Amino acid sequence: MDDIEIDEVATPELDDPVLIEGLPGVGHVGKLAAEHLLEEFDGELVRRVYTTEFPPQVNVDGDGVAELTCAEFHAIETDGADLLVLTGDHQAGSNKGHYTLTTTFLDIAEEFGATRAFALGGVPTGELVEEYTVLGAVSEGGLVDELEAVGVEFRPDEPAGGIVGVSGLVLGLGGRRGFGAACLMGETSGYLVDPKSARAVLEVLADHLDFPIDYESLEDRAEEMEEVVGKIQEMQDGPAVPDDDLRYIG
Amino acid sequence: MDDIEIDEVATPELDDPVLIEGLPGVGHVGKLAAEHLLEEFDGELVRRVYTTEFPPQVNVDGDGVAELTCAEFHAIETDGADLLVLTGDHQAGSNKGHYTLTTTFLDIAEEFGATRAFALGGVPTGELVEEYTVLGAVSEGGLVDELEAVGVEFRPDEPAGGIVGVSGLVLGLGGRRGFGAACLMGETSGYLVDPKSARAVLEVLADHLDFPIDYESLEDRAEEMEEVVGKIQEMQDGPAVPDDDLRYIG
Amino acid sequence: MDDIEIDEVATPELDDPVLIEGLPGVGHVGKLAAEHLLEEFDGELVRRVYTTEFPPQVNVDGDGVAELTCAEFHAIETDGADLLVLTGDHQAGSNKGHYTLTTTFLDIAEEFGATRAFALGGVPTGELVEEYTVLGAVSEGGLVDELEAVGVEFRPDEPAGGIVGVSGLVLGLGGRRGFGAACLMGETSGYLVDPKSARAVLEVLADHLDFPIDYESLEDRAEEMEEVVGKIQEMQDGPAVPDDDLRYIG
């Protein structure tokens, strides 16, 4: 096997498509957001990317059939813009792998005529988030105004540790080859999978690219997560009522 | 030395041979099963595979002679089918190494005319196993029925973490190049070398490929392991009789 | 992306320039010293070096614009000598990467006509430093005398663990290709960013290369660090006055 192998599943004509990257990362925000796009729209699988940078792993589906782990591009036509959505279960396994893999991803996006890219992700706050701000970073200053117009916040020198992984390189390598690229980072605690942060990211993206999208299934996942959080808090605090009872007895 | 070096020890004519992979993994189930095949049948060493992916290591035999660590293919003729059994002491040392090494293994199997492959292994349950179920995963859906017919269980989306290492790639890479491949995973606690799980895996394999095989030596190893488990439990529980004595005294 | 990519930003004529390396290391001494040179002199960015050996990372500037992490060469003309100052946020990510990256750095320096190199860094003492000695090591014995003349100390077989990273290789690989190279290591505790040690290193460098330089901004940073150290000591010792109060009460 070559270091990178690309299955060309389909090559539809797309109209100025926008690359949307949503690989795993902080709070799985980018991955949740990208997968929600695939759920809500009638997308078409166009490319599978296999690489020796991914773990040597297959995943077993509902019928017991194993699929070699890969990243996938789906083409989606929305009312606002054509999207090329990149999803997968893994980032690269080495520094160099991140560079070569992101280069491949940008090559594929260019092949479909993309000149714009959005890397979706989360930015950890370390505490439970009440209001889901979306932080932005761009490959060229001209993009700041139009993103601020849809509510993206830009804070000087933030995030402090920079942006790492494929998302960072979509900006860094994308910018170097002329992409108009932005990273949209939903604030999230960093401790939990965060569908609400994913929704916040999708809202600014949909607003910016001007396509309608429904969030019901993402809300359902958010509610499931809240139940999980509730149970965790319960376990930490101890049950409220029995405690009272005990005092009463005491 | 090249990254991979293959010693062509012998190249017998084989009749539609089946690749059987049994490298080290959970409970050493696959390794025990493959080595039991070598013990029970009069196999012939056909290939040695040396690679810089293995540790820089020699093993010393009973005469003080050192052998460079390698993986080996033995050809075995059974009443049911010709087997090409892959054994060794190591998996690869890196993500990429797993891919290149499995590619080499599949190349060798193809060279002998193999179009089917079974990756033998264990799946950890985290608790002592009473009944040794064999879980299956396949490279193509058509294989499910015939494996269920010999008692292999298929559970949707299991094992949950996918199948990793050479076994996973025998399915993933094997499937991509047209092999009819299956992974047979014996349930095992995951804490101990498990000859009983290896027997369970071999039973479904022998049933499926229709060859008779004796399990006595594997039973002996299972009994040895049970003595080990018994001693461990004894050490944890404390000795039974002195305890009674103490009660009596008390 | 190639393993190493060089942006040729400018190629001014320099007069026998001296390579000054100041990448991150012990006490950030070398980095602080090199960055102080960039602050004090009107330098010109001449090269950016991108490499897959650096983390896959972008840093966000004050306007929200992301820059791919890289190492930079600035050309500086001082009254004493032309300098080619190498700075950056990272060392290489692997043994091999250190060798290939330092080779590239020396190639660039040679391209500008450099035949001399100074690697700036810190040497850890494990305790708070009162007097900031600068320890030296050279690629050829002839350099010892002139460096001792400006106060650099040479101690047999020190530092005991050798000199590692890009600084070590500027000497090792630089020496092998004919550079007159020296490492100037300011003593530093090793626990804190140390602007005073950086000043000590710069003083011997400026004395040796005969250029004037102001240290005010570095002094400001040193004072900030001393406040930090003071607060840390306070936290460890406990507050002085309340302690007295307690004795009084006692």
Place this chain on the structure above:
Amino acid sequence: MDDIEIDEVATPELDDPVLIEGLPGVGHVGKLAAEHLLEEFDGELVRRVYTTEFPPQVNVDGDGVAELTCAEFHAIETDGADLLVLTGDHQAGSNKGHYTLTTTFLDIAEEFGATRAFALGGVPTGELVEEYTVLGAVSEGGLVDELEAVGVEFRPDEPAGGIVGVSGLVLGLGGRRGFGAACLMGETSGYLVDPKSARAVLEVLADHLDFPIDYESLEDRAEEMEEVVGKIQEMQDGPAVPDDDLRYIG
């Protein structure tokens, strides 16, 4: 820099030389033994091997001059046999590096006409050693008898974990290309640098190759180590006499 660079310092004519490998390992037995050969005989440096597999490091000598870390071959003429002694401060930094580096070492040995190789090392016993047995392993069975004749012990399947690193590969790769290779492993606790074990290894080597050698300087190092061990035991046991005194006072 290339992955491996060889400085050809000198190429004397040698008479059927024997490769003696003594890189760092258990108890530094092999390194001590090889360095003792260099001390006792009037050897000539013939090759330096630099590689990106070694740490990016220079060592500073007594005059403050830095030398890039490398492995060295010295040619030694003894009354019994010509030796090609390989020493250095490091093993390789990766699995693959061990293979490529040992291949290079064997290439150099072949260039000088060597067909025999001895890898010197230690084998850990986990307890203080009273009598220093030397354990052997060979690349071909024919070597066992002549080594047993000089006191080397061969124990079936030992050492249990195989022999790793360059020593293991001198046997494994050396044997594959026709070297008559043996590993001589001095028993050693594994906790301390062990000059006595190094002497035991050298004694069987000198006996086998029939050259006289003095051990005085190695004995001095052994006495130093015994003082160190004595002090460590003292610290663990507590001082004997003051303890008595205290009892007396009490």
